[in-house]
Amino acid sequence: MKYVFLVVLVVAIPVIIFWYTKDTTNHITIGFSSDSSSTTGVVSENRFPELKQNNEVKITARSDLSTQNPEEGDTVVLTIFDPALIPENSSFMGKPISFFPYEGNIISFIPIPIGKIGNQELTVTFKNGEKMTRTLYVQAKKFPIYNVGIPERLGMTASELIKQLADEKKELDMILSINTKETYFSKPFILPVGNAPVSGTFGEIRKTGSNEIRHLGVDFAPPEGTFVKASNDGIIKKAGFDSIYGNMVIIDHGNEVFSMYLHMKSVSVRVGDAVKQGETIGVVGNTGYSTGEHLHFSIKINSISVDPLRFISVLK
Secondary structure, eight states, X not given: OHHHHHHHHHHHHHHHHHHHHHHHHSEEEEEEEOSSOEEEEEEEOOSSOEEEETTEEEEOOOEEESOSSOBTTOEEEEEESXXXXXXXXXXXXXXXXXXXXXXXXXXXXXXXXXXXOEEEEEEEEETTSOEEEEEEEEBOOOOOEEEOOOOGGGOOOHHHHHHHHHHHHHHHHHHHTOOOOSOOOOSOOOOTTTTOOEEEOTTOEEEETTEEEEOOSEEEOOOXXXXXXXXXXXXXXXXXXXXXXXXXXXXXXXXXXXXXXXXXXXXXXXTTOEEOTTXXXXXXXXXXXXXXXXXXXXXXXXXXXXXXXXXXXXXX
């Protein structure tokens, strides 16, 4: 009987430990906030995704979602802790998502667009045939509305401005559609003008006449003459003057991650240049569709605009 009892213990103890670990790491309490309110809730963190095969539950790659309850404009980070597993055919909201190595793991930036709320499905299929499916609940966010005029120096009516924005969006879409498989960065992103005060928030709606323009970046108002720094390593894909965006720079950081810097006084880089994080790329200015000296800073992931402040904070 002692021999049998010992065998039962050896088998049973790992089972008890496993479920205890799963219960304690699978649910954590976090705080999340928006521009208008702050709440605290329970977020289910899927650190141990499961795969059902033949009515059995199979433990697959350990993973972690930064949150399962993002807001519009957020960036969700999915981390796979087993570099030996190679994701493929992965998607969120029907769009492919990219994975890349980062700090010894494999991660993916999942952009949450404005305008799509509620339950959204994330699917990851690995080369070994395993599949992970998770549901993210996207929360609606309230965005402020402001009336903004058009600077006289632009010489445009509101309808002409809207048409010009649409035309220039086509060029931007071509640049942002580039999918560089190489990852140029290996550390968290930084703010391009340090801790300068924010003068315009992500997602706010700016009314010009009867037209509404969504502000898909963050505006900073640093002192005049402040140098603009590259948020991270990358390759310059656009550098020069644009009638709406003023003197601007677009940096490709690899794996469909881009940063944009608009309305600068001057630009100090050229297309094709390789830049390092913190390298000067221009000077804050008041060019293009701008009513005062500032820097507009945007982050695009898979051609989707995300809140730069939240994107930077999620990797810290």
